[in-house]
Amino acid sequence: MKTEEIRQQFVQAWGVLGTSWGISRSMAQVHALLLLSKSEMSTEEVMEELKLSRGNVNMVLRDLVGWNLIYKQTKPGDRKEYFIAEHDxxxxxxxxxxxxxxxxxxxxxxxxxxxxxxxxxxxxxxxxxxxxxxxxxxxxxxxxxxxxxxxxxxxxxxxxxxxxxxxx
The missing domain is CATH 1.10.287 (Helix Hairpins)
Structure with missing residues (x-):
């Protein structure tokens, strides 16, 4: 199985599991996506990858930052915010x-x-x-x-x- 297929299946499975843990599917999916990503991702990249709305992704990212499960980063000369998951x-x-x-x-x-x-x-x-x-x-x-x-x-x-x- 290719890495991309594994990532997609994990993101979907984590999303389903998340609902049984009392968190939204999109929150679990965004966390899974960032967890399996070695580098930071922008809001737009998360939206594109998961086919979620900007409002939903913004709300989920804010919640994940609040849980200290992901970190917000900026890049010099770039106005976008980037997010990376805690990997430990x-x-x-x-x-x-x-x-x-x-x-x-x-x-x-x-x-x-x-x-x-x-x-x-x-x-x-x-x-x-x-x-x-x-x-x-x-x-x-x-x-x-x-x-x-x-x-x-x-x-x-x-x-x-x-x-x-x-x-x-």
């Missing part, structure tokens, strides 16, 4: 975990804690069930928060090596 897979994982924690784990943690604090003490079966479920959910979220902290603190490949040692 561990750094990509760390940045995604950081963003997911900020956008998902922390708000869920705050909401569940607030609801637990507002639950009244009662012997009502429904209320007890709600309190128990909130307590279990809180415990799970705390564990996910701790796990994400461990992943963020782990050195590159150290965590995987330790897990594999435990499994042997």
């Amino acid at each position: 897979i561990w750094q990509i994982a760390v940045r995604v975990i950081t963003e997911r924690k900020k956008r998902e784990i922390m708000p869920a943690k705050q909401t569940v804690k607030m609801l637990m604090a507002n639950a009244t003490d009662t012997k009502d079966a429904d209320q007890l069930h709600v309190k128990n479920m909130l307590s279990e959910l809180n415990s799970f979220i705390e564990q996910m928060d701790t796990l994400s902290d461990l992943l963020l603190k782990a050195e590159k490949n150290a965590l995987l090596k330790n897990v594999l040692k435990l499994m042997s």
Whole structure:
């Protein structure tokens, strides 16, 4: 299979996977395209390659910069902006975990804690069930928060090596 075919199939597959991870297909496709590109690409090049609108590409590039998954660059004498992806897979994982924690784990943690604090003490079966479920959910979220902290603190490949040692 030729390199271009592999790239196109990866971009399409990454786009489909992205939707199951809660990001737009175009965001995943742009990230995949830049990830497999050795050099920076302009907005126009991304638009042409993926057949996406300027507005969509601009919005996606801004989001990817916000996630610290790509970098914006300029060239002397050229008014265009160019974009290049972070190519260190561990750094990509760390940045995604950081963003997911900020956008998902922390708000869920705050909401569940607030609801637990507002639950009244009662012997009502429904209320007890709600309190128990909130307590279990809180415990799970705390564990996910701790796990994400461990992943963020782990050195590159150290965590995987330790897990594999435990499994042997």
